[in-house]
Amino acid sequence: MCGIVGVVSSAPVNQLIYDALLLLQHRGQDAAGIVTQLDRKFFMHKAKGMVRDVFRTRNMRSLPGNCGLGQVRYPTAGNAFSEEEAQPFYVNAPFGLVLVHNGNLTNAHALKAELFSNDHRHINTESDSEVLLNVLAHELEKTTRGLPLKPLDVFEAVRGVNRRVQGSYAVIALIAGHGLLAFRDPHGIRPLCMGRSADGTIMLASESVALEGTSHQFERDIAPGEAIFVDLQGQLHSAPCSDKAQLSPCIFEYVYLARPDSTLDGISVYQARLNLGETLAKRVISTVPPSDIDVIIPIPESSRPSATQLAHLLGIPYREGFVKNRYVGRTFIMPGQAVRKKSVRQKLNTIVSEFKGRNVLLVDDSIVRGTTSREIVQMARDAGARKVYMASAAPPVRYPNVYGIDMPTKEELVAHGRSIEEIRKIIGCDALIYQDVDAMKTAVAQARVNAAGALSNFDASCFDGVYVTGDISIDDINRLHDTRPSVQEGDDDNSRLALPNASE
Numbered sequence: 001m002c003g004i005v006g007v008v009s010s011a012p013v014n015q016l017i018y019d020a021l022l023l024l025q026h027r028g029q030d031a032a033g034i035v036t037q038l039d040r041k042f043f044m045h046k047a048k049g050m051v052r053d054v055f056r057t058r059n060m061r062s063l064p065g066n067c068g069l070g071q072v073r074y075p076t077a078g079n080a081f082s083e084e085e086a087q088p089f090y091v092n093a094p095f096g097l098v099l100v101h102n103g104n105l106t107n108a109h110a111l112k113a114e115l116f117s118n119d120h121r122h123i124n125t126e127s128d129s130e131v132l133l134n135v136l137a138h139e140l141e142k143t144t145r146g147l148p149l150k151p152l153d154v155f156e157a158v159r160g161v162n163r164r165v166q167g168s169y170a171v172i173a174l175i176a177g178h179g180l181l182a183f184r185d186p187h188g189i190r191p192l193c194m195g196r197s198a199d200g201t202i203m204l205a206s207e208s209v210a211l212e213g214t215s216h217q218f219e220r221d222i223a224p225g226e227a228i229f230v231d232l233q234g235q236l237h238s239a240p241c242s243d244k245a246q247l248s249p250c251i252f253e254y255v256y257l258a259r260p261d262s263t264l265d266g267i268s269v270y271q272a273r274l275n276l277g278e279t280l281a282k283r284v285i286s287t288v289p290p291s292d293i294d295v296i297i298p299i300p301e302s303s304r305p306s307a308t309q310l311a312h313l314l315g316i317p318y319r320e321g322f323v324k325n326r327y328v329g330r331t332f333i334m335p336g337q338a339v340r341k342k343s344v345r346q347k348l349n350t351i352v353s354e355f356k357g358r359n360v361l362l363v364d365d366s367i368v369r370g371t372t373s374r375e376i377v378q379m380a381r382d383a384g385a386r387k388v389y390m391a392s393a394a395p396p397v398r399y400p401n402v403y404g405i406d407m408p409t410k411e412e413l414v415a416h417g418r419s420i421e422e423i424r425k426i427i428g429c430d431a432l433i434y435q436d437v438d439a440m441k442t443a444v445a446q447a448r449v450n451a452a453g454a455l456s457n458f459d460a461s462c463f464d465g466v467y468v469t470g471d472i473s474i475d476d477i478n479r480l481h482d483t484r485p486s487v488q489e490g491d492d493d494n495s496r497l498a499l500p501n502a503s504e
Helices: 013-025 057-061 108-117 129-142 151-164 207-214 252-257 267-285 306-313 337-347 371-382 420-429 436-445 474-482
Strands: 001-008 031-038 041-048 066-074 090-091 097-105 165-176 179-184 193-196 202-205 217-221 226-231 235-239 296-297 320-322 348-350 359-364 385-393 431-434
Touching: 001 013, 001 165, 001 179, 013 066, 013 090, 013 202, 013 207, 041 151, 057 097, 066 097, 066 165, 066 267, 090 129, 097 129, 108 129, 129 151, 129 165, 129 436, 151 179, 151 226, 179 202, 193 207, 202 207, 207 217, 217 320, 252 267, 252 436, 267 306, 267 359, 267 431, 267 436, 296 306, 306 359, 337 348, 337 371, 348 371, 359 371, 371 385, 371 420, 420 431
Parallel strands: 296 359, 359 385, 385 431
Antiparallel strands: 001 066, 001 202, 031 041, 031 066, 090 097, 097 165, 165 179, 179 226, 193 202, 193 217, 226 235, 320 348
């Protein structure tokens, strides 16, 4: 999962892209990059780190031009330690192309071999985004054959990309001297939307919050399989580029990943999380009598809307029992469990008065490895809780994700191959309540506002094992796991799922 943005304007765009990336920082904290275009020349700066650390005044001054794009990176494939794999990526032919990508290609390995043997293109990193860039470059070269570039040629090239590429991809690219291209995979797994400012500036971004926070009026989401081309005069062209398009967005965006003030594919993220709390209330009642619960406490941050709604419906006091330290460094992945526990306690601290002598229901957005949940339950007990119940606004995470979320292998998932009772014993709570898969899908779908038609299809593969692209086998999952970024002792843990609710 990454955050991407692209802008075409009549004024310099470097500060605008920087501001948009700050609003998308929750989608990636590993690296950041911006590229701008002046005349036919690209100017780029990218490095590992947070946006505020990567870009200094001198870097911003070296990014002139009225169109550009940017990315915040969350590595799900390739080398997490290589600055060369920070985006944007550049290739000089045809025309000159730079690209940013959010998602994960499931056939990147086969494409890389194909690019070398058939297309005579060299891939210099382990990043699937560089593979995607070279496929796009090759398809553009085929459609133009040395002739001037027209929007119809761009769309035909995207059709070629969609025929060859599998997996999830929301893409924004600059074609030197011509304009900005954006497109989304035929399932629309990763989000991408478009807006416009009062002065005619066009912005495309992963989430609507990046538009609204930079004074752009949200216009619409890019449809699955659709491509948008904005020329340097600001003229917008669009076309469907897939015959098999069907919107199936990743449901984990609504459960955890996206900012609550965003709207993705017509669905309010905040309302979706309220709805998840409402359906979770029914599950809680069937497991623990509400009279046995003294207080409901969220595990900050993204579980708060669900916990608020749950408390309201059950008529039980809602309290903030954990305080998050926003200034501690990133959690480290360590070889020993004792060190990981220390990291969790550095990030969260209990308000003892909210736990002491009470039966507490803790609400989390999801439970992945279970190590953080186990430690949080123990923290509640250490604070004096009589009983500690735990509820998850999401169903059990039983399967790996292959579409751009750095989900652990199935062996690392606490719910894989285990019953709810077995998971409860591992976590150490007195009762464990999970959301139902169908109820989750219904709750999220019902949060769709101001959009035509109901949305019934989601990629919920980490919960139900159904991969919407229909091309994923056990061998594919094992191979994709081998390409996951490795994290070594002493290096930052770039997986948000290893953090106790890193969404802010």
